[in-house]
Amino acid sequence: MISAQAKIRLGNPSAVLTALRDHMVEHDIDIHDVEDVVVAHIRAGEARLHAGDIELSLEARAPSQSQLENLASFLASHVLEFAHPEKPGIEWSGLQAGARFSDFREMVVTRVEDLTPQMRRISLKGEDLDRFDTGEDLHVRLFFPPPGQEPLWPVRGADGLVQPAPEERKPAVRKYTIRRINTDAGTLDIDFVIHEAAGPGSDWAKGAAPGMRIGMAGPGGRSAKQADWMLLAGDETALPAIARILEGLPVTAAGIVVLVADKTADAIALRHPPGFRVERLDRRSGSADFTSTVLAIDIPRDRTRFCWAGAEFDEIQAIRRHWRDTVGLSSGEQLAVAYWREGKADS
Numbered sequence: 600m601i602s603a604q605a606k607i608r609l610g611n612p613s614a615v616l617t618a619l620r621d622h623m624v625e626h627d628i629d630i631h632d633v634e635d636v637v638v639a640h641i642r643a644g645e646a647r648l649h650a651g652d653i654e655l656s657l658e659a660r661a662p663s664q665s666q667l668e669n670l671a672s673f674l675a676s677h678v679l680e681f682a683h684p685e686k687p688g689i690e691w692s693g694l695q696a697g698a699r700f701s702d703f704r705e706m707v708v709t710r711v712e713d714l715t716p717q718m719r720r721i722s723l724k725g726e727d728l729d730r731f732d733t734g735e736d737l738h739v740r741l742f743f744p745p746p747g748q749e750p751l752w753p754v755r756g757a758d759g760l761v762q763p764a765p766e767e768r769k770p771a772v773r774k775y776t777i778r779r780i781n782t783d784a785g786t787l788d789i790d791f792v793i794h795e796a797a798g799p800g801s802d803w804a805k806g807a808a809p810g811m812r813i814g815m816a817g818p819g820g821r822s823a824k825q826a827d828w829m830l831l832a833g834d835e836t837a838l839p840a841i842a843r844i845l846e847g848l849p850v851t852a853a854g855i856v857v858l859v860a861d862k863t864a865d866a867i868a869l870r871h872p873p874g875f876r877v878e879r880l881d882r883r884s885g886s887a888d889f890t891s892t893v894l895a896i897d898i899p900r901d902r903t904r905f906c907w908a909g910a911e912f913d914e915i916q917a918i919r920r921h922w923r924d925t926v927g928l929s930s931g932e933q934l935a936v937a938y939w940r941e942g943k944a945d946s
Contacts, residue, residue: 603693618681689758730820742814771799827902829854837909
């Protein structure tokens with residue numbers, strides 16, 4: 600385990616520690632007390648917190664540099680939140696200020712391919728991509744430089760958080776799914792939905808060309824858990840994730856795929872185990888009701904099951920409520936993710 604420490608002067612260290620402890624308990628983080636030290640187990644790491652008369656002592660321990668950085672960032676951001684309106688200075692020993700985060704990579708565009716009029720695949724090349732080759736975390740954060748600006752990538756401040764950058768140089772950050780990855784070649788593919796009401800990701804993809812640079816960090820975002828029966832549902836934005844999940848399943852896997860998209864998306868073939876039925880809904884026909892179709896599916900109770908969905912925010916809210924309240928799926932049996940929101944440029 601590697602570690603980092605910080606001592607933070609506060610007007611009321613005990614109150615901040617209590618608020619942080621309560622917050623972690625609410626989010627099901629494993630916590631116990633060792634005398635006057637709060638010990639929290641957060642993923643693979645451990646945080647030790649102690650409130651003195653005038654300062655709050657923090658220690659973060661983790662098995663890797665990236666996990667240590669994430670834990671230190673988590674602690675610092677929540678101390679600042681619960682200390683508000685006080686603005687304490689935070690400085691970690693054991694973490695170098697001004698350095699790039701260990702989960703960050705600069706990537707270079709090597710190839711651009713239009714799969715359909717609305718879907719563009721962009722191949723990227725970078726170094727040391729092993730950490731991104733996982734079936735558990737499908738998503739990465741992409742950093743899009745402002746048009747015409749040299750990239751200014753995020754670096755760590757003394758407090759463990761991203762060091763503030765001039766607004767005009769700050770990259771836009773959006774989450775995307777790794778469609779394919781080849782760690783030996785140092786390459787990966789990401790599919791972009793191209794729309795008229797575009798956000799920074801879609802805008803960047805429209806003008807992408809070999810040699811352009813982009814930032815990438817991660818991975819994150821849970822995948823679908825393998826089960827005897829599975830439901831995978833989504834729109835164009837979720838298509839890369841659904842395709843990757845299907846390709847990672849054993850040949851014996853079974854279930855249903857519901858995909859709503861413009862008709863042109865039919866050109867993208869889905870490779871899936873023979874036990875899956877694929878139902879494609881054409882949005883342009885006017886008769887495709889994605890939410891109603893998903894809610895009408897009979898989810899078996901006599902075997903292990905897992906339901907996954909990715910779509911617009913309001914659709915996902917309705918699907919999540921149905922799975923939880925009507926079907927009775929536990930949190931370990933379902934994952935519904937909002938990929939975008941109507942009226943907001945998310946991609």
